[in-house]
Amino acid sequence: MHPAWRARIERALAERRAKSLYRERRVLDSPQGARVVIEGREYLNFSSNDYLGLAADPRVIEAMNEAARLYGAGSGAAHLVSGHLRIHHELEERLAEFLGRERALLFSSGYMANLGIGAALLKRGDAVFEDRLNHASLIDAGLASGARFARYRHNDGVDLAARLANAEEAMRLVMTDGVFSMDGDLAPLNEIAAIAERHEACLVVDDAHGIGVLGENGRGTLEHFAVIDRVPVLMGTLGKALGSFGAFVAGEGALIELLINEARTYVYTTALPPAAAAAAIAALEIVEREPERRAGLRAKVKLFQDGLRALGLPVPESITPIQPIVLGSAEAALAAAHRLREAGMLVPAIRPPTVPPGTARLRVSLSAAHGEEDIARLLEALSRLGLGESRNMRQSAR
Protein backbone atom coordinates (compact mmCIF):
# COMPACT_ATOMS: atom_id res chain seq x y z
CA MET A 1 0.00 0.00 0.00
CA HIS A 2 1.19 3.51 -0.76
CA PRO A 3 2.56 5.19 2.43
CA ALA A 4 0.09 8.07 2.11
CA TRP A 5 -2.80 5.62 2.28
CA ARG A 6 -1.25 3.66 5.13
CA ALA A 7 -0.74 6.91 7.05
CA ARG A 8 -4.37 7.90 6.51
CA ILE A 9 -5.61 4.54 7.77
CA GLU A 10 -3.42 4.66 10.86
CA ARG A 11 -4.47 8.23 11.60
CA ALA A 12 -8.16 7.25 11.43
CA LEU A 13 -7.60 4.35 13.82
CA ALA A 14 -5.53 6.47 16.22
CA GLU A 15 -8.27 9.12 16.30
CA ARG A 16 -10.86 6.51 17.18
CA ARG A 17 -8.70 5.11 19.97
CA ALA A 18 -8.13 8.56 21.41
CA LYS A 19 -11.88 9.21 21.56
CA SER A 20 -12.83 5.82 23.04
CA LEU A 21 -14.56 5.07 19.75
CA TYR A 22 -12.44 2.15 18.63
CA ARG A 23 -14.60 -0.86 17.85
CA GLU A 24 -13.55 -4.47 18.21
CA ARG A 25 -15.15 -7.82 17.64
CA ARG A 26 -15.30 -10.70 20.05
CA VAL A 27 -15.22 -14.27 18.81
CA LEU A 28 -18.01 -16.50 20.11
CA ASP A 29 -17.34 -20.21 20.42
CA SER A 30 -20.99 -21.10 20.94
CA PRO A 31 -24.34 -20.51 19.29
CA GLN A 32 -26.11 -17.23 19.93
CA GLY A 33 -28.26 -17.45 23.06
CA ALA A 34 -28.85 -16.34 26.63
CA ARG A 35 -25.40 -17.77 27.42
CA VAL A 36 -22.44 -17.61 25.09
CA VAL A 37 -18.84 -18.74 25.32
CA ILE A 38 -15.91 -16.45 24.62
CA GLU A 39 -12.31 -17.57 25.12
CA GLY A 40 -13.45 -20.48 27.23
CA ARG A 41 -15.56 -18.38 29.59
CA GLU A 42 -19.36 -18.45 29.72
CA TYR A 43 -21.15 -15.11 29.70
CA LEU A 44 -24.73 -14.12 30.29
CA ASN A 45 -25.62 -12.45 27.04
CA PHE A 46 -27.60 -9.21 26.95
CA SER A 47 -26.29 -8.13 23.58
CA SER A 48 -28.17 -10.04 20.93
CA ASN A 49 -31.26 -9.38 18.82
CA ASP A 50 -32.33 -12.99 19.19
CA TYR A 51 -35.33 -11.82 21.23
CA LEU A 52 -37.30 -15.05 21.10
CA GLY A 53 -34.37 -17.43 21.48
CA LEU A 54 -34.91 -18.85 17.98
CA ALA A 55 -31.37 -18.54 16.57
CA ALA A 56 -30.45 -21.88 18.09
CA ASP A 57 -33.89 -23.49 18.37
CA PRO A 58 -33.58 -27.18 17.40
CA ARG A 59 -36.61 -26.98 15.09
CA VAL A 60 -35.15 -24.00 13.24
CA ILE A 61 -31.79 -25.74 12.93
CA GLU A 62 -33.45 -28.91 11.64
CA ALA A 63 -35.35 -26.88 9.02
CA MET A 64 -32.01 -25.48 7.85
CA ASN A 65 -30.46 -28.93 7.64
CA GLU A 66 -33.35 -30.29 5.66
CA ALA A 67 -33.37 -27.33 3.26
CA ALA A 68 -29.63 -27.69 2.70
CA ARG A 69 -30.18 -31.33 1.78
CA LEU A 70 -33.08 -30.46 -0.56
CA TYR A 71 -31.78 -27.24 -2.11
CA GLY A 72 -28.04 -27.18 -1.47
CA ALA A 73 -25.89 -24.69 0.40
CA GLY A 74 -26.07 -21.62 -1.82
CA SER A 75 -28.68 -20.26 -4.20
CA GLY A 76 -26.11 -19.84 -6.92
CA ALA A 77 -27.50 -16.70 -8.60
CA ALA A 78 -29.54 -13.56 -8.13
CA HIS A 79 -33.33 -14.01 -7.81
CA LEU A 80 -33.89 -12.65 -11.33
CA VAL A 81 -31.35 -14.98 -12.92
CA SER A 82 -31.91 -18.46 -11.52
CA GLY A 83 -31.50 -18.09 -7.75
CA HIS A 84 -35.20 -17.79 -6.82
CA LEU A 85 -35.81 -21.22 -5.34
CA ARG A 86 -39.12 -22.73 -4.27
CA ILE A 87 -38.23 -22.26 -0.59
CA HIS A 88 -37.67 -18.50 -1.14
CA HIS A 89 -41.01 -18.26 -2.89
CA GLU A 90 -42.73 -20.15 -0.10
CA LEU A 91 -41.24 -17.85 2.52
CA GLU A 92 -42.45 -14.79 0.60
CA GLU A 93 -45.97 -16.20 0.51
CA ARG A 94 -45.88 -17.05 4.20
CA LEU A 95 -44.63 -13.58 5.11
CA ALA A 96 -47.34 -11.88 3.03
CA GLU A 97 -49.99 -13.99 4.70
CA PHE A 98 -48.58 -13.50 8.21
CA LEU A 99 -48.40 -9.73 7.74
CA GLY A 100 -51.73 -9.33 5.96
CA ARG A 101 -50.18 -7.97 2.76
CA GLU A 102 -50.65 -8.72 -0.91
CA ARG A 103 -47.04 -9.71 -1.39
CA ALA A 104 -43.61 -9.82 0.22
CA LEU A 105 -40.17 -9.77 -1.37
CA LEU A 106 -36.98 -11.19 0.11
CA PHE A 107 -33.75 -9.23 0.32
CA SER A 108 -30.38 -10.52 1.51
CA SER A 109 -30.28 -8.12 4.45
CA GLY A 110 -32.23 -5.30 6.03
CA TYR A 111 -29.55 -2.86 5.02
CA MET A 112 -29.98 -3.84 1.40
CA ALA A 113 -33.77 -3.82 1.61
CA ASN A 114 -33.75 -0.21 2.80
CA LEU A 115 -31.29 0.87 0.12
CA GLY A 116 -33.47 -0.92 -2.43
CA ILE A 117 -36.63 0.86 -1.30
CA GLY A 118 -34.88 4.23 -1.60
CA ALA A 119 -33.43 3.44 -5.02
CA ALA A 120 -36.68 2.10 -6.48
CA LEU A 121 -39.12 4.63 -5.07
CA LEU A 122 -37.21 7.90 -5.03
CA LYS A 123 -36.02 10.10 -7.87
CA ARG A 124 -34.27 13.43 -8.14
CA GLY A 125 -36.89 16.10 -7.56
CA ASP A 126 -38.63 14.10 -4.78
CA ALA A 127 -38.26 14.66 -1.04
CA VAL A 128 -37.62 12.14 1.73
CA PHE A 129 -38.31 12.84 5.42
CA GLU A 130 -36.63 10.77 8.08
CA ASP A 131 -36.73 10.61 11.85
CA ARG A 132 -33.43 11.86 13.23
CA LEU A 133 -32.84 8.61 15.09
CA ASN A 134 -33.55 6.29 12.17
CA HIS A 135 -31.27 3.31 11.65
CA ALA A 136 -28.16 4.04 9.56
CA SER A 137 -29.48 1.95 6.67
CA LEU A 138 -32.61 4.12 6.34
CA ILE A 139 -30.51 7.27 6.54
CA ASP A 140 -28.15 5.92 3.88
CA ALA A 141 -31.13 4.93 1.71
CA GLY A 142 -32.41 8.51 1.82
CA LEU A 143 -29.00 10.09 1.25
CA ALA A 144 -28.16 7.81 -1.67
CA SER A 145 -31.54 8.26 -3.37
CA GLY A 146 -30.89 11.62 -5.02
CA ALA A 147 -34.07 13.04 -3.45
CA ARG A 148 -33.97 16.08 -1.15
CA PHE A 149 -33.15 14.64 2.26
CA ALA A 150 -34.68 16.11 5.42
CA ARG A 151 -34.64 14.90 9.00
CA TYR A 152 -37.44 15.64 11.45
CA ARG A 153 -37.15 15.70 15.24
CA HIS A 154 -37.42 12.31 16.88
CA ASN A 155 -41.05 11.10 16.93
CA ASP A 156 -42.20 14.68 16.46
CA GLY A 157 -45.34 14.70 14.31
CA VAL A 158 -45.62 18.48 14.51
CA ASP A 159 -42.15 18.92 13.03
CA LEU A 160 -42.84 16.29 10.36
CA ALA A 161 -46.19 17.86 9.40
CA ALA A 162 -44.63 21.33 9.13
CA ARG A 163 -41.84 20.04 6.91
CA LEU A 164 -44.31 18.20 4.69
CA ALA A 165 -46.56 21.28 4.47
CA ASN A 166 -43.61 23.41 3.36
CA ALA A 167 -42.25 20.93 0.84
CA GLU A 168 -42.44 21.97 -2.78
CA GLU A 169 -41.83 18.49 -4.13
CA ALA A 170 -44.91 16.63 -5.36
CA MET A 171 -43.66 13.18 -4.33
CA ARG A 172 -42.74 12.79 -0.67
CA LEU A 173 -41.61 9.72 1.20
CA VAL A 174 -41.59 9.43 4.99
CA MET A 175 -39.28 6.81 6.51
CA THR A 176 -39.20 5.74 10.13
CA ASP A 177 -38.10 2.88 12.32
CA GLY A 178 -41.02 1.11 14.01
CA VAL A 179 -38.88 0.39 17.09
CA PHE A 180 -35.83 2.64 17.44
CA SER A 181 -32.86 0.36 17.67
CA MET A 182 -30.78 2.26 20.22
CA ASP A 183 -33.61 3.48 22.50
CA GLY A 184 -36.24 0.78 22.16
CA ASP A 185 -39.05 3.34 21.94
CA LEU A 186 -41.77 3.11 19.31
CA ALA A 187 -42.62 5.52 16.51
CA PRO A 188 -46.22 6.75 17.11
CA LEU A 189 -47.33 5.10 13.89
CA ASN A 190 -51.00 6.06 14.19
CA GLU A 191 -49.99 9.72 14.29
CA ILE A 192 -47.25 9.42 11.65
CA ALA A 193 -49.58 7.49 9.29
CA ALA A 194 -52.28 10.15 9.65
CA ILE A 195 -49.79 12.92 8.90
CA ALA A 196 -48.44 11.08 5.86
CA GLU A 197 -52.00 10.52 4.57
CA ARG A 198 -52.95 14.15 5.13
CA HIS A 199 -49.93 15.36 3.19
CA GLU A 200 -50.21 12.73 0.45
CA ALA A 201 -46.87 11.20 1.35
CA CYS A 202 -45.93 7.53 1.18
CA LEU A 203 -44.91 5.97 4.51
CA VAL A 204 -42.12 3.40 4.88
CA VAL A 205 -41.72 1.64 8.23
CA ASP A 206 -38.60 -0.38 9.10
CA ASP A 207 -39.78 -2.85 11.72
CA ALA A 208 -36.55 -4.80 12.19
CA HIS A 209 -37.01 -4.93 15.98
CA GLY A 210 -40.82 -5.18 16.05
CA ILE A 211 -41.50 -8.23 13.87
CA GLY A 212 -42.12 -11.30 16.03
CA VAL A 213 -41.97 -9.23 19.22
CA LEU A 214 -44.79 -6.71 19.25
CA GLY A 215 -48.51 -7.05 18.66
CA GLU A 216 -50.97 -9.71 19.72
CA ASN A 217 -49.76 -12.06 16.99
CA GLY A 218 -46.17 -10.88 16.68
CA ARG A 219 -46.87 -8.94 13.50
CA GLY A 220 -44.92 -6.03 14.90
CA THR A 221 -45.30 -2.34 15.55
CA LEU A 222 -48.02 -1.97 12.91
CA GLU A 223 -50.14 -4.52 14.73
CA HIS A 224 -49.38 -2.84 18.06
CA PHE A 225 -50.84 0.43 16.75
CA ALA A 226 -53.51 -1.26 14.57
CA VAL A 227 -52.21 0.49 11.43
CA ILE A 228 -51.52 -2.55 9.23
CA ASP A 229 -53.59 -1.04 6.39
CA ARG A 230 -52.13 2.43 6.72
CA VAL A 231 -48.46 1.76 6.08
CA PRO A 232 -47.94 1.13 2.36
CA VAL A 233 -44.33 -0.05 2.65
CA LEU A 234 -43.29 -2.38 5.47
CA MET A 235 -39.73 -3.58 5.78
CA GLY A 236 -38.68 -6.23 8.28
CA THR A 237 -35.71 -8.46 8.93
CA LEU A 238 -35.30 -12.18 9.44
CA GLY A 239 -32.06 -11.93 11.43
CA LYS A 240 -33.43 -10.59 14.70
CA ALA A 241 -36.46 -12.13 16.44
CA LEU A 242 -36.80 -14.66 13.59
CA GLY A 243 -33.31 -15.94 14.38
CA SER A 244 -32.20 -16.45 10.79
CA PHE A 245 -30.83 -14.12 8.13
CA GLY A 246 -32.24 -11.85 5.45
CA ALA A 247 -35.03 -9.32 5.17
CA PHE A 248 -38.21 -8.51 3.31
CA VAL A 249 -40.38 -5.72 2.02
CA ALA A 250 -44.15 -6.27 2.16
CA GLY A 251 -46.86 -4.30 0.39
CA GLU A 252 -49.09 -4.24 -2.65
CA GLY A 253 -48.32 -6.16 -5.83
CA ALA A 254 -47.23 -3.22 -7.97
CA LEU A 255 -44.78 -2.05 -5.29
CA ILE A 256 -43.19 -5.50 -5.18
CA GLU A 257 -42.97 -5.64 -8.98
CA LEU A 258 -41.24 -2.26 -9.01
CA LEU A 259 -38.73 -3.44 -6.41
CA ILE A 260 -38.04 -6.62 -8.40
CA ASN A 261 -37.33 -4.49 -11.44
CA GLU A 262 -35.60 -1.44 -10.02
CA ALA A 263 -34.17 -2.06 -6.56
CA ARG A 264 -30.49 -2.37 -7.38
CA THR A 265 -29.75 -4.19 -4.13
CA TYR A 266 -32.30 -6.79 -5.22
CA VAL A 267 -31.28 -7.13 -8.87
CA TYR A 268 -27.52 -7.21 -8.50
CA THR A 269 -26.95 -9.62 -5.64
CA THR A 270 -27.10 -13.32 -4.88
CA ALA A 271 -30.30 -14.68 -3.36
CA LEU A 272 -29.98 -15.64 0.30
CA PRO A 273 -29.10 -19.27 1.08
CA PRO A 274 -32.10 -21.61 0.89
CA ALA A 275 -31.40 -22.82 4.43
CA ALA A 276 -31.83 -19.26 5.74
CA ALA A 277 -35.25 -19.09 4.09
CA ALA A 278 -36.24 -22.45 5.56
CA ALA A 279 -35.12 -21.33 9.01
CA ALA A 280 -37.26 -18.21 8.73
CA ILE A 281 -40.31 -20.29 7.77
CA ALA A 282 -39.77 -22.53 10.81
CA ALA A 283 -39.31 -19.47 13.02
CA LEU A 284 -42.50 -17.86 11.69
CA GLU A 285 -44.42 -20.99 12.59
CA ILE A 286 -43.04 -20.83 16.13
CA VAL A 287 -43.95 -17.14 16.36
CA GLU A 288 -47.51 -18.02 15.36
CA ARG A 289 -47.89 -21.08 17.54
CA GLU A 290 -46.06 -20.01 20.69
CA PRO A 291 -47.39 -16.64 21.85
CA GLU A 292 -46.03 -17.55 25.29
CA ARG A 293 -42.57 -16.57 24.05
CA ARG A 294 -43.77 -13.01 23.51
CA ALA A 295 -45.53 -13.04 26.87
CA GLY A 296 -42.37 -14.33 28.55
CA LEU A 297 -40.35 -11.59 26.93
CA ARG A 298 -42.80 -8.93 28.16
CA ALA A 299 -42.52 -10.39 31.65
CA LYS A 300 -38.70 -10.12 31.51
CA VAL A 301 -38.96 -6.49 30.41
CA LYS A 302 -41.24 -5.74 33.35
CA LEU A 303 -38.99 -7.58 35.79
CA PHE A 304 -35.98 -5.63 34.57
CA GLN A 305 -37.74 -2.27 34.73
CA ASP A 306 -39.09 -2.99 38.23
CA GLY A 307 -35.54 -3.81 39.25
CA LEU A 308 -34.16 -0.59 37.80
CA ARG A 309 -36.82 1.40 39.63
CA ALA A 310 -35.95 -0.35 42.89
CA LEU A 311 -32.31 0.60 42.35
CA GLY A 312 -33.26 4.23 41.78
CA LEU A 313 -32.04 4.07 38.19
CA PRO A 314 -33.90 5.70 35.29
CA VAL A 315 -36.41 3.39 33.65
CA PRO A 316 -36.19 3.48 29.83
CA GLU A 317 -39.24 4.66 27.92
CA SER A 318 -39.37 1.31 26.17
CA ILE A 319 -41.83 -1.57 26.21
CA THR A 320 -39.51 -3.54 23.94
CA PRO A 321 -36.60 -5.82 24.85
CA ILE A 322 -34.22 -2.95 24.02
CA GLN A 323 -33.49 -1.28 27.37
CA PRO A 324 -30.84 1.45 27.20
CA ILE A 325 -29.05 2.87 30.23
CA VAL A 326 -27.73 6.22 29.07
CA LEU A 327 -24.44 7.17 30.74
CA GLY A 328 -23.28 10.14 28.69
CA SER A 329 -19.64 9.86 27.72
CA ALA A 330 -18.18 7.10 25.58
CA GLU A 331 -15.57 6.48 28.32
CA ALA A 332 -18.24 5.93 30.97
CA ALA A 333 -20.17 3.54 28.75
CA LEU A 334 -17.03 1.59 27.86
CA ALA A 335 -15.92 1.37 31.49
CA ALA A 336 -19.34 0.12 32.60
CA ALA A 337 -19.45 -2.49 29.83
CA HIS A 338 -15.96 -3.60 30.82
CA ARG A 339 -16.93 -4.08 34.45
CA LEU A 340 -20.02 -6.04 33.49
CA ARG A 341 -17.89 -8.25 31.28
CA GLU A 342 -15.59 -8.94 34.22
CA ALA A 343 -18.69 -9.96 36.14
CA GLY A 344 -19.55 -12.42 33.36
CA MET A 345 -22.12 -10.37 31.48
CA LEU A 346 -22.16 -9.07 27.92
CA VAL A 347 -23.84 -5.70 27.56
CA PRO A 348 -22.64 -3.55 24.69
CA ALA A 349 -21.47 0.03 25.10
CA ILE A 350 -23.14 1.99 22.29
CA ARG A 351 -21.18 5.10 21.37
CA PRO A 352 -21.29 7.89 18.81
CA PRO A 353 -21.80 8.01 15.89
CA THR A 354 -24.31 5.18 16.45
CA VAL A 355 -25.99 7.45 19.04
CA PRO A 356 -25.77 11.27 19.36
CA PRO A 357 -22.69 12.64 21.22
CA GLY A 358 -23.17 12.78 24.98
CA THR A 359 -25.69 9.91 24.99
CA ALA A 360 -23.36 6.91 25.02
CA ARG A 361 -25.07 4.06 26.78
CA LEU A 362 -25.24 0.48 27.83
CA ARG A 363 -27.82 -1.20 25.64
CA VAL A 364 -29.41 -4.15 27.41
CA SER A 365 -31.22 -6.53 25.07
CA LEU A 366 -33.53 -9.00 26.77
CA SER A 367 -34.65 -12.33 25.38
CA ALA A 368 -37.40 -14.85 26.04
CA ALA A 369 -34.52 -17.26 26.61
CA HIS A 370 -33.36 -15.40 29.75
CA GLY A 371 -34.43 -16.82 33.08
CA GLU A 372 -35.63 -14.64 35.95
CA GLU A 373 -32.36 -15.40 37.75
CA ASP A 374 -30.45 -14.03 34.74
CA ILE A 375 -32.27 -10.71 35.04
CA ALA A 376 -31.59 -10.71 38.79
CA ARG A 377 -27.87 -11.23 38.16
CA LEU A 378 -27.79 -8.35 35.70
CA LEU A 379 -29.57 -6.02 38.13
CA GLU A 380 -27.20 -7.05 40.88
CA ALA A 381 -24.20 -6.31 38.65
CA LEU A 382 -25.68 -2.97 37.61
CA SER A 383 -26.26 -2.03 41.24
CA ARG A 384 -22.55 -2.58 41.90
CA LEU A 385 -21.56 -0.12 39.19
CA GLY A 386 -22.69 2.73 41.41
CA LEU A 387 -24.55 4.38 38.55
CA GLY A 388 -27.17 5.92 40.82
CA GLU A 389 -24.48 8.09 42.41
CA SER A 390 -23.62 9.98 39.25
CA ARG A 391 -25.33 13.34 38.92
CA ASN A 392 -26.45 12.72 35.32
CA MET A 393 -28.25 9.57 36.24
CA ARG A 394 -30.04 11.14 39.23
CA GLN A 395 -31.31 13.99 37.10
CA SER A 396 -32.71 11.69 34.46
CA ALA A 397 -34.30 9.25 36.95
CA ARG A 398 -38.06 9.32 36.83
Ligand SMILES: *Cc1c(COP(=O)(O)O)cnc(C)c1O
Ligand atom coordinates in the same frame (compact mmCIF):
# COMPACT_ATOMS: atom_id res chain seq x y z
C1 LIG B 1 -30.63 -4.44 12.12
C2 LIG B 1 -31.40 -3.36 11.43
C3 LIG B 1 -31.36 -3.21 10.05
C4 LIG B 1 -30.43 -4.02 9.19
O1 LIG B 1 -30.88 -5.32 9.03
P1 LIG B 1 -29.82 -6.43 8.64
O2 LIG B 1 -30.64 -7.56 8.15
O3 LIG B 1 -29.04 -6.73 9.85
O4 LIG B 1 -28.98 -5.83 7.53
C5 LIG B 1 -32.17 -2.27 9.47
N1 LIG B 1 -32.95 -1.47 10.21
C6 LIG B 1 -32.99 -1.56 11.55
C7 LIG B 1 -33.88 -0.66 12.33
C8 LIG B 1 -32.20 -2.50 12.20
O5 LIG B 1 -32.20 -2.57 13.53
